[in-house]
Amino acid sequence: MDSSSGKTSPDRPAAGRFSRRLALGGAGLFFGGALAAMGAQRAARPASKDIPGIKPSSGAWHDLRFTGDGLMDNQLLWYLGHATSGMSDVGECLETAWRIRPGEEKSWFDAWLETAERVHRIADTAQARGHAVSAGETYARAANYYRAATMHYTDRSDPRLLEATRRAATTFETSNTLLGYPAQPLDIPYEGTSLPGYFIRSPYAKASAPVLLLHQGLHAWPEETRWVYDGAYKRGYHALIFHGPGQGRALREKGLSFRPDWERAVSPVVDAAERIAGVDPKRILLMGLSFGGALAPRAAAFDRRIALCIANPGVLSWWEAMTSHFERFVPGVLSLLRSQPEMFDKAIHRLADGWPTAQYWLRDVQWKHGAQTPAQIFQKLSEFDNTPVVSRISCPVLIMEGTAEDASPGQSQKLYDALKGPKHLMVFTEQDAAPLHCQAGALALAAQRMFDWIDENV
Incomplete structure (x- = not known):
């Protein structure tokens, strides 16, 4: 080992590096996952078998050691899964992980920022030579790596954090322009300021079509959840993705914090959606992922214009x-x-x-x-508890849950049991290769099953 960097030397086996007792199977991308990862770091046990270069502690395919930090490994797996939609490349993600020092926030930020800037330069060169498609696809990955840099970094005094936030947005928009992807930037009026978002108009939609409103949870950005909005786009649904208070750009650019009365964040977005031509105001769907699986049901309890709520995973009491x-x-x-x-x-x-x-x-x-x-x-x-309001939810609710859910285990079933109206619990298992939080690593399957269900029920 190179003691100065915490990395394995190139001419030595990597097994020791990958076998640090600091990881956890699953993809807890918010504070529940952090807590689960913390617990694993304290209570990890020796590996049951050795594989050259990798040592899984539980025998599960998803319990792989890349950075030596359990939560960082979970977050890395999230970005590896984006390769399905062209927003990451496996080699770029793993090479970045190689440069991350376990537990060091600045190392995480520096590594992803370096990758983002390198990939951005490749896109610049392709664009300068007239290769619009190549440049657009490469900018899409660069934008995602800028977002990745912000995921595990809390140093607000570092000016690069806000710069990376803004470059993530501008690079995403450049990619969309070059690829002809119809993501229209929005500033949604919200309590004297605005919430950043994008409206994605499907060319396959009928004259009046459903719209899927999408927000994330504590860490991820809606832009990187392409498997959802691109799945809607291809199937004739419009999509409106947005950053709520406490999330992504709303947090870093506008200083907005999370609030328990999440309907106050969602209702202005519903207002904006209703004003867009081609949107059927009777078929407004709302999806929340990760911590958003607690937030979205809360909004559905109070805004009756929401025709369907999707919680991935479902949470009765955060x-x-x-x-x-x-x-x-x-x-x-x-x-x-x-x-x-x-x-x-x-x-x-x-x-x-x-x-x-x-x-x-x-x-x-x-x-x-x-x-x-x-x-x-x-x-x-303590204010993030849907128990007192769950009886107000009257729209159908789709709950998506993995059997290895580690951030809010058991909460999907509790939400399902508490709901009085139409409901469906969609379970993803080890046999599906999709048991993790928000189906990390199995987003193609998640999109197929979710949209097939929506097609049959909307």
């Missing part, structure tokens, strides 16, 4: 999902939250002391929820 993780790590600590918040803060900081993933989690969620202390963030999280 608060319950988060507290169940912490009760495993520090039993009884939540009893201090309201009675002795200062003691609670000390306990959480002790948990995170010397533990990079936990430190990252605290910085990340405090920033995105507008909190200053651990106690404040948990008080805010």
Whole structure:
């Protein structure tokens, strides 16, 4: 090993590098996944068998060690899956992972930014030589790598963070222009400011067609969820993708934090969709992924214009999902939250002391929820509970759930059981090769099954 970089030397076997006891199967791309990864780092066990270069700890195909950090590996798998839609290349992702030092946020950001800029230069050269398609496809990957850089980085004092955010948007738009992809930029009016988004008009749509509104969760951006909006585009559905408060550009460019009354974020987007020619106002569909699987049902409970809600995965109580993780790590600590918040803060900081993933989690969620202390963030999280409002949901709900869900395990079934109206639970299994959070690594199958169901039910 090269002790200065934490990497395996090129002339030595990579097995040791890939076998660090720091990974977790699954793709928890928000704080539930971070907590699950944190737990795996503390409780990991030796590998059951050795494979040259790779050592899975559980025997599962998805439990691979690339960076040496469990959460980073989960997030890497998310971007590897984008190769299906041309928004990443496997070699580019793995080469980037090789340069990441486990647990170091800056290393993650630097590695992905370097890849984004290199791929961007390739696209510039192709465009200068008149190769519009090559340039457009290459810009699409560069834009995704800029987004990847922002996923695991919380240093708001670094001017490169905002620059990467803006380059992700402009490069995405350049790609769409060169490829003739009809993604029209939108600024959706929202409480004295606006939410960034894109309207994607399907050339295969009828004169009046459904529109799929799409938002992500804590980390991912809607632009990188191409398997959803491109699947809609090809099937004659319009799509409107947007950044809600606490997400992507709304967070980094506008300073907007998450809010529990998510309908206040979604209703302006519904308003905007209704004003667009060709959109059938009676067939407005809403999809939320990751943490969005808790947010979207909340919006559907209050805005009756939503004709169908898709939660991937479904979440009845985000608060319950988060507290169940912490009760495993520090039993009884939540009893201090309201009675002795200062003691609670000390306990959480002790948990995170010397533990990079936990430190990252605290910085990340405090920033995105507008909190200053651990106690404040948990008080805010307690408001993200759909239990009191789930009975208000009257539209059909499609819930997508993997059997290896690690961020909010059991919540899809709880949401399904609590719903009183039309509902369907779509399960993805190990046999499907799609058991992970948001079907990471199996997005082609996820698109096929989801849109086949929508075609039959909308």
